[in-house]
Amino acid sequence: xxxxxxFRVACIQMTTGTRISENLSVxxxxxxEAKEKGADLIVTPEQTLLMAKNKDSLxxxxxxxxxxxxxxxxxxxxxxxxxxxxxGSISIKYNEHLALNRTYAFNxxxxxxxxxxxxxxxxxxxxxxxxxxxxxxxxxxxxxxLVSLPWCDIGLTxxxxxxxxxxxxxxxxxxxxxxxxxSAFTVTTGEGHWHTLLRARAIETGCFILAPAQVGKHxxxxxxxxxxxxxxxxxxxxxxxxxxESIAFADIDITMVENFRKKIPSVxxxxxxx
Numbered sequence: 001x002x003x004x005x006x007f008r009v010a011c012i013q014m015t016t017g018t019r020i021s022e023n024l025s026v027x028x029x030x031x032x033e034a035k036e037k038g039a040d041l042i043v044t045p046e047q048t049l050l051m052a053k054n055k056d057s058l059x060x061x062x063x064x065x066x067x068x069x070x071x072x073x074x075x076x077x078x079x080x081x082x083x084x085x086x087x088g089s090i091s092i093k094y095n096e097h098l099a100l101n102r103t104y105a106f107n108x109x110x111x112x113x114x115x116x117x118x119x120x121x122x123x124x125x126x127x128x129x130x131x132x133x134x135x136x137x138x139x140x141x142x143x144x145x146l147v148s149l150p151w152c153d154i155g156l157t158x159x160x161x162x163x164x165x166x167x168x169x170x171x172x173x174x175x176x177x178x179x180x181x182x183s184a185f186t187v188t189t190g191e192g193h194w195h196t197l198l199r200a201r202a203i204e205t206g207c208f209i210l211a212p213a214q215v216g217k218h219x220x221x222x223x224x225x226x227x228x229x230x231x232x233x234x235x236x237x238x239x240x241x242x243x244x245e246s247i248a249f250a251d252i253d254i255t256m257v258e259n260f261r262k263k264i265p266s267v268x269x270x271x272x273x274x
Contacts, residue, residue: 003150003151003152003254004150004151005151005253005254005255006151006251006252006253006254007040007041007150007151007251007252007254008038008039008040008041008249008250008251008252009039009040009041009042009043009210009230009249009250009252010034010037010039010041010042010043010247010248010249011042011043011044011210011211011212011228011229011230011239011241011247011248012027012030012031012034012042012043012044012045012212012228012247013045013212013213013214013215013226013228013241013244013245013246013247013248014026014027014030014044014045014048014214014215014245015214015215015216015217015218015224015245016045016047016048016049016050016051016214016218017051017218017219018050018051018052018053018057018218018219018220020049020050020061020069020070023048023049023050024049024070024073024074024077027044027048027049027077028077028080028081030044030247031077031078031081031083031085032080032081033247034083034247034249035081035082035083037247037249038249039083039249040083040084040151041083041084041085041086041149041151042081042083042084042085042086043085043086043088043180043182043210043212044085044086044087044088044182044212045088045089045182045183045184045212045213045214045228046088046089046101046158046159046182046183046184046213046214047088047089047090047091047101047184047214048087048088048089048090048182049070049074049087049090049091050062050070050090050091051184051214051218051219051220051222052091052220053219053220053221054220055136055137058091058099058137059093059096059099062090062091062092062093062099063092063093064092064093065092065093065102068090068092068093070090071090071092071104074087074090074104074106074110075106075110075111075112076110077110078106078108078110079108079109079110081108082108083108084105084106084107084108084149084150085105085106086103086104086105086106086147086154086156086180086182087103087104087105087106088103088158088180088182088183088212089101089102089103089118089158089182090102090104091138094138094139095139098137098138098139099137099138099139100117100118100138100139100141101117101118101134101138101158102115102116102117102118102141103115103116103117103118103145103156103158103180103182105147105154105156113147113148114145114146114147114156115145115156116141116143116144116145116156116157116158117139117140117141117142117143118138118140118141118158118159118160118161119140119141119142119161119164119167120140120160120161120163120164120167121134121135121138121140121160122134122159122160123135124189126186126188126189127188130186130188132186134160144167144170144171144174146171146174146175146176151252151254152176152177152178152254152257153174153175153176153177153178154176154177154178154179154180155168155171155172155174155176155178155179155180155207156179156180157171157179157180157181158181158182158183159181159182159183159184159185161181162181162183162197162198162201163197165200165201165204168201168204168205168207169204169205169267171205171207172205172206172207172267173267173268176205176207177207177208177254177257178207178208178209178210178252178254178257179201179205179207179208179209179210180209180210180211180212181198181201181209181210181211182211182212182213183211183212183213183214184213184214184222184224185213185214185224185225185227186223186224186225187223187224187225189225190224190225190226190227191225194225194227194229195227195229195237198211198229198231199231199235199237200235202231202232202233202234202235203233203234203235204266204267205233205267206233206257206260206261206264206267207233207257208230208231208232208233208252208254208256208257209229209230209231210230211228211229211230211231212228212248213225213226213227213228213229214226215227215228215241215243215244215245216243216244216245226241226242226243226244227240227241227242227243228240228241228246228248229241229248230248230250232256233256233257233260233261234256234260238250
């Protein structure tokens with residue numbers, strides 16, 4: 001079956017709190033708003049349902065995938081909204097000591113049509129004692145993931161994955177025309193690198209990039225950079241939200257991907273260096 005070429009996307013920018021039920025309510029309102037404004041595909045940020053205060057708090061609020069309250073409610077909400085939705089990520093138990101940072105893709109009936117576990121852990125030491133050690137909380141994923149939607153195949157990535165261009169190249173070579181990058185960038189790294197990295201991944205792959213972000217100060221004390229952004233294969237910024245909770249929209253013509261790659265076919269030109 002041939003795919004249609006044109007569709008409307010929405011990227012939600014939000015400030016997730018420490019209570020899953022409240023975050024679900026906020027999310028549902030945003031999803032309905034996006035749908036009412038014509039969105040065919042809606043994407044949310046990393047950790048859409050919970051910004052926990054610490055590891056203990058996280059594990060008190062999550063469960064394994066087949067029993068998780070947040071995931072169950074997401075399926076119900078997506079069905080009520082009636083759109084394709086990619087929930088940037090939620091935390092799911094891997095075992096009693098580690099969780100998975102997992103993206104879920106849903107069809108308009110609320111069925112899960114794909115998922116991705118974040119591969120690259122954000123283990124960094126920034127200036128002024130700002131440190132993050134995701135590998136103490138999360139089990140890294142091991143597999144690439146694409147989902148097939150009516151318009152194109154979509155590659156799934158999360159936040160810190162953005163710094164590993166080989167992942168994006170492989171997704172494009174496997175058929176992705178659009179790649180999502182749900183994120184919760186820090187202000188420090190966001191101000192320095194966010195726009196540059198996202199535009200580079202778009203240009204290198206010839207893909208549209210959708211990057212919904214967390215923004216502002218969360219209840220757990222963390223501060224997120226925001227700047228939800230949608231980028232064309234040419235690296236042009238189509239839509240951007242800066243520092244407020246809102247929704248970015250863009251009308252996508254997926255034929256732009258093929259046209260870009262005809263002009264600059266680098267994504268499929270493999271050279272190996274010694």
